[in-house]
Amino acid sequence: MNKTINMIVAGPRGKMGQEALALIERTDHFHLVGCIDRKNNGKKLRDLEGLPAFDAPIFTDATEAFDQVNADVLIELTNPEAGYHHAKQALIHHVRPVVGTSGFSEDQLQELKDLSTSNATGIVIAPNFAIGAILMMRFAKEAAKYFPDVEIIEKHHDNKLDAPSGTAVKTAKLIQEVREKHKQGHPDEKETIEGARGADVDGMKIHSMRLPGYIAQQEVVFGMSGQTLTINHNSADRASFMSGVEFAVNEVVNREDFVYGLENLME
Amino acid sequence: MNKTINMIVAGPRGKMGQEALALIERTDHFHLVGCIDRKNNGKKLRDLEGLPAFDAPIFTDATEAFDQVNADVLIELTNPEAGYHHAKQALIHHVRPVVGTSGFSEDQLQELKDLSTSNATGIVIAPNFAIGAILMMRFAKEAAKYFPDVEIIEKHHDNKLDAPSGTAVKTAKLIQEVREKHKQGHPDEKETIEGARGADVDGMKIHSMRLPGYIAQQEVVFGMSGQTLTINHNSADRASFMSGVEFAVNEVVNREDFVYGLENLME
Amino acid sequence: MNKTINMIVAGPRGKMGQEALALIERTDHFHLVGCIDRKNNGKKLRDLEGLPAFDAPIFTDATEAFDQVNADVLIELTNPEAGYHHAKQALIHHVRPVVGTSGFSEDQLQELKDLSTSNATGIVIAPNFAIGAILMMRFAKEAAKYFPDVEIIEKHHDNKLDAPSGTAVKTAKLIQEVREKHKQGHPDEKETIEGARGADVDGMKIHSMRLPGYIAQQEVVFGMSGQTLTINHNSADRASFMSGVEFAVNEVVNREDFVYGLENLME
Amino acid sequence: MNKTINMIVAGPRGKMGQEALALIERTDHFHLVGCIDRKNNGKKLRDLEGLPAFDAPIFTDATEAFDQVNADVLIELTNPEAGYHHAKQALIHHVRPVVGTSGFSEDQLQELKDLSTSNATGIVIAPNFAIGAILMMRFAKEAAKYFPDVEIIEKHHDNKLDAPSGTAVKTAKLIQEVREKHKQGHPDEKETIEGARGADVDGMKIHSMRLPGYIAQQEVVFGMSGQTLTINHNSADRASFMSGVEFAVNEVVNREDFVYGLENLME
Incomplete structure (x- = not known):
């Protein structure tokens, strides 16, 4: 029996975000507690047409999300700029990020690594989740x-x-x-x-x-x-990606370090 | 139950010839009645070391072979020059050739075709028996x-x-x-x-x-x-070749025409 | 250059129907002139959310559709009961049906065949379009x-x-x-x-x-x-199905007979 | 550049033995110095018909072979009974055995292991060399x-x-x-x-x-x-086996221990 993992999804309306919501729906111990979306602040996910009927609240401000909701993991599926900001806020709040966004600069990666170390909070960044x-x-x-x-x-x-x-x-x-x-x-x-x-x-x-x-x-x-x-x-790209996200979420909750590349999580 | 087919193999000591002998050994209705070999005239196949113990007599002269032995089919596996001569003698004697030798000239092919027609004797020439x-x-x-x-x-x-x-x-x-x-x-x-x-x-x-x-x-x-x-x-080249030879032998006995290419025997 | 084929799609909102609309959109000489749908009578396809913006009118009554619109081919993708009715009305109006619905009774098939013959109007019924x-x-x-x-x-x-x-x-x-x-x-x-x-x-x-x-x-x-x-x-089921529909449409316009099974259209 | 490895082949006339001789022929740093064969004692390999023309002497007695010839490795390809005896004599003479024979008893394996340890002489026994x-x-x-x-x-x-x-x-x-x-x-x-x-x-x-x-x-x-x-x-069984023998020979010369299973040599 796996321990419940509470998670926030950033980018729930995108193609990958929707796959992540489907993953959470079908995985017993995954529990959605919030979303980060540049629109729809204050709504609940169930208010948005075409998305699964989760009660999870939507936040446009990441800091607010991590302040108000008690999450274990952030699934970050937006873009490099927003993604960097979300991951940073997550680490500050001791929430472990699983990041499918690629394209961070060397400086950004170093900063996230330092933050992970100082806060003893695991983070997984993977350009390829297959x-x-x-x-x-x-x-x-x-x-x-x-x-x-x-x-x-x-x-x-x-x-x-x-x-x-x-x-x-x-x-x-x-x-x-x-x-x-x-x-x-x-x-x-x-x-x-x-x-x-x-x-x-x-x-x-x-x-x-x-x-x-x-x-x-x-x-x-x-x-x-x-x-x-x-x-x-x-x-078949997107679905195969999600198996990797699932794996990374289950691993990151037991880690306190910075991991770049899914291959370094698999041994 | 298939009718027995009596056959002469030209080139029994070559790699293909040996495969043909093995084919005849394991096929119930195939019966070896003679061989054409540029050496070993007058011997029997069983006298040659390393070959299967058939009683079939060896002839160096093709005409003599077709005169003395009653064959239905010639399996011709030597070279273009000798092969042309063997196939021609076979047709003259109303023996049906199955020829795995390629490299005949247009003139030779035409001559074999004419001979096949005038003698109402089938012949199959195939550059590829797979x-x-x-x-x-x-x-x-x-x-x-x-x-x-x-x-x-x-x-x-x-x-x-x-x-x-x-x-x-x-x-x-x-x-x-x-x-x-x-x-x-x-x-x-x-x-x-x-x-x-x-x-x-x-x-x-x-x-x-x-x-x-x-x-x-x-x-x-x-x-x-x-x-x-x-x-x-x-x-795996040679063995796959023999399945085609077997097919051609079983077909040629029912034909009175010239066939070039195994594909024209398969319909 | 292919001659334009005017077509009516029955069942445009279903999964197959939507694939058929996509097929028509991407095929130069395919032209949508109407739809048959048990709902939305009198609307245009462009009025329905989530469907491509065709101007084609929607009819709930098949007879009316074939009366008012000049079509060459019916693509029938509903269910056996409605499908039989649609195909019959099409043949009566000299419109050639391509039917992906299976499950017709022997009597229904015979009736469609007789109608096809008497009206010299081709029809293709295929349980498998791959x-x-x-x-x-x-x-x-x-x-x-x-x-x-x-x-x-x-x-x-x-x-x-x-x-x-x-x-x-x-x-x-x-x-x-x-x-x-x-x-x-x-x-x-x-x-x-x-x-x-x-x-x-x-x-x-x-x-x-x-x-x-x-x-x-x-x-x-x-x-x-x-x-x-x-x-x-x-x-990958649905897309592969559409290649067969496309093929059948291009063939049926040149036929005046009843064809059951795509294999009998391919020779 | 690999250092020359002098080897004795036990069972040179068998199918595997002939493959081993072919392997030695085509491998620059492999050098055949003797054979163990239950027949042909005192002859040279080149005297035997159908085998490659090596000058290596043939011994029927394994002890004699290891006494008279200076070998690094024994390639053992006979049967469990003779193979056990050959491997044991090899270890006693500080010659490293590569054994493709399977079917040793637990006691025999233990004895070979002990001998390998006490003599600090490597031995590889592999039931599967692919x-x-x-x-x-x-x-x-x-x-x-x-x-x-x-x-x-x-x-x-x-x-x-x-x-x-x-x-x-x-x-x-x-x-x-x-x-x-x-x-x-x-x-x-x-x-x-x-x-x-x-x-x-x-x-x-x-x-x-x-x-x-x-x-x-x-x-x-x-x-x-x-x-x-x-x-x-x-x-394709036999040839694929030989790649493993080659690998084992190259490894065993650097080892002083008992290895069972090629997988334990590969890491």
Whole structure:
């Protein structure tokens, strides 16, 4: 049986905010005690059309929210500017922030870290909340110690502009840290049509597929004489994000330190 | 219950020839009655070390083989020059050839076709005996009528020199015949690392993976709003070839015409 | 350049109806001229909150709709009872129905067929509009002629109650029509844990996976010595349905007959 | 540059032994200095037909081999009885054994362990040398901490008798150690055909596919709201085994302890 966690959501009307409200609704020990919204001060969430019928009061001023409501955790899903302010106020009031907003400056991060330390109040800031993606990268880095040959295929909807994806490049860089650099494939291999062998990152190959019908998927394939090992992560963005938020909320209540990156919360 | 088929194998000591002997051994209604080999004339197959203990006699001269032994089918697995001669002698003797040798000239093909017609004796010549590969190409061509967006990924061992594979290019060309040409992906997409989006064939993309541990695999992926359809063929070359030979032998005994390409035997 | 097709949507406020409106919005030659809705008679679509701002008038009475508006096609997405009535009125007015409602009685189907014939007006009724699923089944049936061994894996979200899925069973039955019945696997194979080898349909095996994170996917795997051929359909239901509706609309305008099942429209 | 490792192979004529010889041939710093074979005492390896032309002498008596030849490592690939004797003699002579033979008794293992300790000589005994399979199991156990829902599909050639495979059951048991037990799937799910949902291990499901054309493959699929994470190992047995032997040889030369299981050598 999990202990009830009282939480404030900042940004309840956004797409992520609505997913967070749905998460709270379906999680027994999560309890919504308030919202921070730049509009609707003084109303209750149930007064807003299209949102779940929570009794939680809405505050436009974060300080007021933390003063008047007794919360354990802040789920911060607005924007870097407001998010920094909300997280800071939360720490001051000994409320633990879980922050899905990215884009803080180095100075802001340092200030939040100092505040977390001095107040012994945990905070988690994560640019990527997809647990599966984080495990995929961790496993890829580990496998690369034993399998020096690897290729990455990432598959996305054809409205994606850049190729390869940021996650693919990040995965390649993590592998690069542990593997001995070498050019893969046969030394004399040649492309009869340019581009067939994909993008080269330090001798590794990345292939980007773009098709309607795909959402977001990445496969990391390791090959060795007689065997292959494949790690595949498949996601539908927002819902997969929420599994990470849930995990972070359950962890942050037991922490008193500053954590950047969900991967540092998972060990 | 299948009727017994008596057959002669040309090239019994080669890798393919040995697979053919194994096929005959494990197939109840296949019966080996002779071999054509440039060496070992007058011996029996069981006299040769490392080969299965068939009583079938070995002939170096093809004419002599077809004169002395009563065969229904010739399995021809030598080389274009000898193969042409063997197939011709078979047709003359009303023995149906199944030919896995490629590389005949247009003139030779025409001559074999004429001989097949005048003798009402079936012959099958197939550059590719992998039934699964042929079905993959057929299905890809059919799917392309309904799914205009498609990418091909082919995966081979890293001792393969050329990329993309011949089968991938052939598949793209078959799709090209039925789909309206268009450049896939977002019109503004850009490669931040060159080659990420693969080789371009008429707006379609082909990606070539090369890793130790792979044998030979091709995936054709069609995407459409909300769905993908994937056709995947995975093969370990020689054994997969033999399934096609078996199929061709069972078909050729009922035919009196010239067939080029296994796909024209499958309908 | 495609000729403009004027259409009436029955059931515009439902989930499918809204997808149909989105389809019309993004398709250049599709033009919405009216809606049939059991409420909102006399309003325009743009008057209804949350729906796209079409000027099309709304009718509660189908006869009135077909009398007052000049339409080529009816997209029928309500329920069997209303749907039968709408389709009948459409045919009487020489408007071609594309019907995604299933559940008509044999008598109703026969009546619609007779009406289609006597009025020389095409109609398409399809219980499944996912083009990819239909191709998967067609290819599976074709491949089974050459590959006697096959297993099916279907993967769905864990809120699905029944296993195996209807599509998996339907696929197995189609394969059954062409393959010689035989029990697959080693004759002496045994399950050390019951159920490992899956559900048995006429000697074929079906495996049902249920996991959060899956939407709807089916793989049909054919195996033969040295090779496998896999056909995989992956779908996110409603959007994939609309590709089939689009296809059916473009086909029905050129037809004067009754077609049941999208597969009979694809050849 | 790796330091040369001198090695003795026990069982050079067996299938595994021949793979080991091939491994030594293609690895620059591996050097064959002798063989242990129950036949052919006094000959050189090059005298035996069908084996690579090494000058290494053959011994039938293991003690004699270790006395006369200066070796760093013994690769032991015979049978439990002879293997135990060979490993023991190796340790006595301060030669490090890498043992692919399984089936030692507890007493034998304890004795080898004691001998390794007292002689400060490393020894690696591994029932499974497929590095990829070991990583797959390790990653599965790690992922299960974050993804409570998982299914396993294992795919093997249809000459395999038992289902599920030993590796699948072992993987399930490793996952069992870290996940909270729960029955997966919808609480009300029902099988309309028995076996569809696979074998149940502690609430997890295992599915066993058996088809000609498959070699040996296992997929572990984790699902969570909006995402799946899949770990797939694909192997062609003997060659994949050798990658593990190579790894073990390179590790054992730096160790002075007893290691059981390749997983304990990889960290």
